[in-house]
Amino acid sequence: MTTRAEPGDDRSGPDLSAIMSERRRLINLGYRLLGSLADAEDVVQETYARWYAMSARERQAVESPGAWLTTVAGRICLNLLGSARARRETYVGDWIPEPLPEPSEWITGRSGAGGVDPADRVTLDESVTMAFLVVLDSMTPAERVAFVLHDVFRYPFGEVAAIVGRTPAACRQLASSARRRVRTAQSPAGPGTGQAAVVRRFKAAWETKDIDALIGLLDPDATATADGGGLAVTHPRPLVGGERIARHYAEIARLSGDRTTFLEYTVNGLPGLVARHDGTIATVFAFEIAGDRIRRIWAVRNPEKLRPWRIG
Numbered sequence: 001m002t003t004r005a006e007p008g009d010d011r012s013g014p015d016l017s018a019i020m021s022e023r024r025r026l027i028n029l030g031y032r033l034l035g036s037l038a039d040a041e042d043v044v045q046e047t048y049a050r051w052y053a054m055s056a057r058e059r060q061a062v063e064s065p066g067a068w069l070t071t072v073a074g075r076i077c078l079n080l081l082g083s084a085r086a087r088r089e090t091y092v093g094d095w096i097p098e099p100l101p102e103p104s105e106w107i108t109g110r111s112g113a114g115g116v117d118p119a120d121r122v123t124l125d126e127s128v129t130m131a132f133l134v135v136l137d138s139m140t141p142a143e144r145v146a147f148v149l150h151d152v153f154r155y156p157f158g159e160v161a162a163i164v165g166r167t168p169a170a171c172r173q174l175a176s177s178a179r180r181r182v183r184t185a186q187s188p189a190g191p192g193t194g195q196a197a198v199v200r201r202f203k204a205a206w207e208t209k210d211i212d213a214l215i216g217l218l219d220p221d222a223t224a225t226a227d228g229g230g231l232a233v234t235h236p237r238p239l240v241g242g243e244r245i246a247r248h249y250a251e252i253a254r255l256s257g258d259r260t261t262f263l264e265y266t267v268n269g270l271p272g273l274v275a276r277h278d279g280t281i282a283t284v285f286a287f288e289i290a291g292d293r294i295r296r297i298w299a300v301r302n303p304e305k306l307r308p309w310r311i312g
Helices: 016-020 023-034 037-053 056-060 065-088 130-137 141-152 157-164 168-185 192-207 211-217 242-259
Strands: 218-227 260-267 270-277 280-290 293-300
Touching (some): 023 037, 130 293, 192 211, 211 218, 218 242, 242 260, 242 270
Antiparallel strands (some): 270 280, 280 293
């Protein structure tokens, strides 16, 4: 966010760089809490707006500006998570978190210009894999905030309590409950290089419409979920079963013909695929792989969720 100093305004004072240096951490927090880069950016904008809405004396009285900004951003996210459940009831089809490319590959979707402020880049680690974000999305808002703040960002429960509005003991219980959800949902994933090989073989089998090869790469109980948000054609409900998914994806390849190409890309820090149709990115695919088989596929087609993507 760019702030403009007015005559007599102390925004350009000695604390400005320290305040603005918190932006990247707030973006990272917001994305993990909301699963949406666009929403995370809005939260950060609102957080800074509230900071500069205070008088200079009020800002100077804040002992730890970083803690203040985190508290405000966390509370805004908590409120948004509560209202998100109601919004999801009217969302067309399944909702999938917004996928992210490697930071060096994305562009800003708001200005349309090439490149993005490094402060807006989300750090990709195990806490932003698609599988992890989907588990986070199954939690209650309070569970999610308590867990992310404590287990991912290492905030003590006393500080988490001030954000969530519960006692430290209650926040400890919320994080423990969330931790159990994560353990239950986790699958034994192989090394990154092994996952890349599985995705590469899946891509090759898909391009050649080799149904037998696709079936062999999919777990018999695999699930494929698509998110078009009513703005792109998708299968309306998750596809369950490796053979069913293989046949459906082979049909997609047949109908797409030569107009669609599949490219290997990192999606939320793990090997994934991007489908480019007539030169435009149409779908981003994220995978959960257990051993040498694909357990989950998430296909994001909602164009509003693909704005950070480009093909170099």
